[in-house]
Amino acid sequence: MIRSRLRWLKHLMLALITLALFAVGGEVALRIDQYQQQHSANTFDTDSVLIPSDVTYHRVRPLQEVSRKHPDSGELIQFTINSMGIRGKEYTIPKPAGVFRILCLGGETVLAPEMKEPDTFCMRLEKLLQKKTQLKVEVVNAGVPDASPLMSYLHLRHSLLGLQPDLVLFHFDMSDVADDHALRRYTQIGDSGIPLCSMHPLFEKINTPERLENQFLVYRYTLRWLGDYWVENQPAGLDRDIDTPQGKYLWLEDHPPDWSVYVRQTLEPIQNIQQITQGTYSRFILATYPKPWQVSETAMSGKRARSSLGVRDGVEYASRFPFDLLDTYAKQLNVTYCDTSPTFQGIQNPDRFFLNNVPRFSREGHALYARELALFILKEIPGIWSDSIPSNSEQPIPKHAQVPAY
Numbered sequence: 056m057i058r059s060r061l062r063w064l065k066h067l068m069l070a071l072i073t074l075a076l077f078a079v080g081g082e083v084a085l086r087i088d089q090y091q092q093q094h095s096a097n098t099f100d101t102d103s104v105l106i107p108s109d110v111t112y113h114r115v116r117p118l119q120e121v122s123r124k125h126p127d128s129g130e131l132i133q134f135t136i137n138s139m140g141i142r143g144k145e146y147t148i149p150k151p152a153g154v155f156r157i158l159c160l161g162g163e164t165v166l167a168p169e170m171k172e173p174d175t176f177c178m179r180l181e182k183l184l185q186k187k188t189q190l191k192v193e194v195v196n197a198g199v200p201d202a203s204p205l206m207s208y209l210h211l212r213h214s215l216l217g218l219q220p221d222l223v224l225f226h227f228d229m230s231d232v233a234d235d236h237a238l239r240r241y242t243q244i245g246d247s248g249i250p251l252c253s254m255h256p257l258f259e260k261i262n263t264p265e266r267l268e269n270q271f272l273v274y275r276y277t278l279r280w281l282g283d284y285w286v287e288n289q290p291a292g293l294d295r296d297i298d299t300p301q302g303k304y305l306w307l308e309d310h311p312p313d314w315s316v317y318v319r320q321t322l323e324p325i326q327n328i329q330q331i332t333q334g335t336y337s338r339f340i341l342a343t344y345p346k347p348w349q350v351s352e353t354a355m356s357g358k359r360a361r362s363s364l365g366v367r368d369g370v371e372y373a374s375r376f377p378f379d380l381l382d383t384y385a386k387q388l389n390v391t392y393c394d395t396s397p398t399f400q401g402i403q404n405p406d407r408f409f410l411n412n413v414p415r416f417s418r419e420g421h422a423l424y425a426r427e428l429a430l431f432i433l434k435e436i437p438g439i440w441s442d443s444i445p446s447n448s449e450q451p452i453p454k455h456a457q458v459p460a461y
Contacts, residue, residue, distance in 0.1 A: 060109075094183045104136075104168070105200060107255035111209045112241055115140040115166075115199055123168050126412040127357070134172055139214065140195040142166060143177075150219040155190045155439060157181075157432075158197055158218060160207040160328075161226030161236070164344070164415050165198025171416065174418045179425035187433060187440040193279065195220070205250055205323040211331055213252070222436065223332050225325065227343040229377060229416075232314060233303030235321040247340065249327060256452040264435070301365030314427040322384050329390055338436060341385055344416075344424060346407040348372050350400045357412035390437055395427045 065111060103304045104121055108114040121348055123132050138144045159165050159177050167175040181194035199206065207225055228234075242253040296302045297317060306314045325341060332339040347354035348361065353372040355361060361368050378396050385392035399405055399420075410421035416424060433440055 080449050107257045109254050109258040110213045110252040111206050112238055112253040114214075115142075115198070115200075121168065125169050127410050127417075132169055132171060132281055134168070139218075142175075142198065143172065146193065146195060146218060147336070148217050148219075151191075153190055155184075155188065155192050155222075156218060156220045157184075157192070157194045157222045157224060158211075158215060158220035158222060159194060159224045159226065160202070160211065160215075162197065162202040162228050163200050164228055164229070165196060165202075165226050166200060167196075167198070167415070167421065168200075169410065169413070169415065170418065170421060174421055176416070176421040176428070179422055180428050183425060183429040184432065184440075187356075189441065190439060199236075201234050203231040203238060204237050204321060204328065205238055206253065208324040208327045208331075209250060209253060211328060215332070216335065219335070220337050222340065222432070223328065224339045224340050224342055225328055227325075227341060227381060229307055229346050229349075230303050232306055232317050232321045233297050234318050235324075236297050237253060239320065249330040299365075300363065300441050304346070304364060304366055307346065307374060307377060309372065309374050311374070311376070318380065322381075325384070325390065327390060338391070340391045340393055340432070340435065341381065342395065342428060342431075343378065343381055345378075345399050346372075346414050347406075348414075349396065350405040350408075352408045354409045355411060355414055356391040356406070360412045360414075386460075393428065393431045398423065398427055 071120075089178045104119070106116045106117060110354065115136055117136060119132050119139050121136060121137045121326050124130070125132055126448045133141055135144075136142055137145070147154075165177070167177075172178055175196065176227070177196040179195045180190050182382055184194075195218060197210065199210065203208070238253050239242075241255070243251045245251050297305065297314065306318065313373070324388055329339050348366050349371065352369050356368075359386070366372075371445070378394050382392055382394065399408060402408075407421055409415070411416050
């Protein structure tokens with residue numbers, strides 16, 4: 056009996072030792088892979104592009120050369136970040152006379168790290184508007200990954216006012232509600248209710264140490280794998296949480312959960328941006344665009360591209376609630392609002408305007424978005440443009456319309 060128990064204990068110890076060795080080996084392999092990714096010029100890691108900030112939680116690291124593989128084609132895309140942490144060239148401060156400067160605020164769609172510089176909607180917009188005026192047009196790409204109205208307001212308040220923009224364009228993304236919710240816990244609010252800063256935990260004087268288990272890559276990767284597996288195999292209609300990657304777009308569904316508090320908090324900083332622009336005698340436009348699954352059931356059809364975000368395959372989210380909500384809020388604040396979703400939803404073969412593996416514009420999508428913004432700006436900001444808008448440009452684009460090549 057005693058020998059039998061000792062034999063069983065021996066096998067148990069061997070199993071535990073083997074399991075521990077596998078865990079240690081996996082941890083070493085994951086850390087080597089992470090190190091290689093962070094130091095490879097041929098991969099894109101958002102952690103290498105972003106650095107912590109004591110006012111905007113994180114920001115784009117200044118003076119860097121960024122290389123990223125295109126998520127669909129694998130082509131290597133390279134671009135520069137200037138001394139202000141802005142994509143592209145250095146901008147003269149103070150702004151020279153005869154320059155009409157447009158500042159674009161928003162997240163990854165604005166930054167467009169998967170696009171060559173001439174293909175981004177910012178550069179396309181600059182070229183389109185330049186044809187209509189004798190002034191020099193500059194469109195500044197101040198996109199920051201995971202930005203929301205709150206982060207963009209803080210970015211404008213603390214860093215970007217020196218650019219002296221004549222027009223501020225904030226591009227509202229449908230992920231902004233979840234991004235705002237994630238940032239709120241780090242945000243300091245003043246007595247008047249105006250956000251002051253969002254301090255990254257690395258800058259806090261008293262920083263609660265990270266839980267021990269979260270420091271192990273094997274533990275974190277296992278949780279991520281279990282989360283992906285759960286999303287792929289969960290029953291239809293099961294609610295996810297706003298704090299998870301699979302739950303950040305829940306409010307776009309036809310029968311969304313009650314996120315009224317989250318949505319209200321997300322929209323509040325738009326008024327703060329408007330107040331800054333009014334105080335600096337510049338114009339402000341709130342613009343938005345649809346996600347792929349809001350225009351087609353087959354857009355963004357890459358393997359697991361939708362399921363990783365908690366979006367159902369083969370389904371088009373037809374709810375107009377998010378766009379109508381922005382419209383109502385803009386009217387209440389008397390904010391100029393540019394909704395490009397009807398164009399994307401009404402044009403032929405909308406899938407081609409989006410990438411297959413990430414929820415952002417393709418090259419054609421950037422061209423279409425730039426055209427819609429240009430037409431809107433020409434109409435809303437008169438007085439400096441040499442030519443009037445063609446009479447047919449204000450009409451909805453029919454199903455058979457084609458996007459012109461720029």
